[in-house]
Amino acid sequence: MVSLLAAPGTANTGEVNSRALRITEATQGRLRRLNLYTALPPLMLAAVVVVAVDVRVWWHALVLAPGVIAAVVAFERWTANDIGRVALPCAVVAAVVWPVGALVVGSPNAYWGIATVASMAIPRLSRRRYEAAGALVVFVAAAGASRLLIDSGDGSTAGVGVFQLLSQGDVFVKFVLIPTGLTTLVIVLSFVGERFYDLVQELEVAREREAELAVTRERVRFAGDLHDIQGHTLHVVKLKAALACKLVHSDPARAEAELQEIHELVSDTIRQTKELAYGQRRLNLAAELENAKNLFEAAGIRVRVTRESEADPRVSEMLGQVLRETTTNILRHAQATRVRITLGAAGITIVNDGAASNGKLELHGLSALRQRIAGDGGELTVASASGEFTTAASFPRVGA
Known part of the structure; x- marks a missing residue:
């Protein structure tokens, strides 16, 4: 009984x-x-x-x-x-x-x-x-x-x-x-x-x-960064465009200078927005490791971090972005109870359980990163086997 x-x-x-x-x-x-x-x-x-x-x-x-x-x-x-x-x-x-x-x-x-x-x-x-x-x-x-x-x-x-x-x-x-x-x-x-x-x-x-709250906080952080980049820039562009309209007839040289500043300002904003989208803006791998660990623990997921060696500075930002995107995917799309993170000099591997035993592998936000990593001479791979999902990024030339 x-x-x-x-x-x-x-x-x-x-x-x-x-x-x-x-x-x-x-x-x-x-x-x-x-x-x-x-x-x-x-x-x-x-x-x-x-x-x-x-x-x-x-x-x-x-x-x-x-x-x-x-x-x-x-x-x-x-x-x-x-x-x-x-x-x-x-x-x-x-x-x-x-x-x-x-x-x-x-x-x-x-x-x-x-x-x-x-x-x-x-x-x-x-x-x-x-x-x-x-x-x-x-x-x-x-x-x-x-x-x-x-x-x-x-x-x-x-x-x-x-x-x-x-x-x-x-x-x-x-x-x-x-x-x-x-x-x-x-x-x-x-x-x-x-x-x-x-x-x-x-x-x-x-x-x-x-876990959903952790993803929401990450979205709010991204929205705040995007606002910091574009909010002030768009306001300045509006003022300079209005000034150029007034000067186009009375002072063409000054109007041309204002338009040139607008062009440079917009170009710089586009660059910063791309960096934000690719996760390269002020990205710190150590901070991302600690953030991922805190997010997993808050969601009730056991996490183990193994540092085989310190990441090479040339690839640390990209590895941090891989970790950030993988953390978001695990929290949103997996039913994980444990995660293993292994960091090396030229690569990072994240393994989580709770993966579906069948079904199509989805890269989600990692698809854009795969192209950038390949362009830098690296490789991003994903694999699912025995209920575990593995995401690995490596830069062989850096390791060599």
């Missing part, structure tokens, strides 16, 4: 973006597989014990086995997050086995099937979960109490009043008190476990939102 704590839950956290849901489903999928591998063997052992302890003739096994099978089937579907399809038939079968087992077989453990199935199904109900839990406890107690009527009417107990109650005390404990108590305990633990997985899902959503 302890395994009931390890079930994936369905939290009503409202609508979240589709990528957050994909990450949450991936995490829950890993938890489901872990539950199946670790909890199924103990569950099977408990099922065998339940049947073996109470079976005295061969047909007793035929009565008790359906409840055990229903519990195992429900557990397997529960770990696959698909218990909704089998909850009702499994619950009906297990519910029939308990009173039949108590009245016909005399099995005090026949309640095990209905307690197991219900403890997995009830917390997943969209409404009236607590009413259903109360009804389950009442049913288990009532079915067990029916055994008292058989024992009191079979003539095997003599006397009335206190002596009869004492003679039935053992039956009451085995068929009513223990099944009801354990069923109540299992239901409570199931609700606690469901809340635990609600929290896991909420943390996954928060992690995804933190």
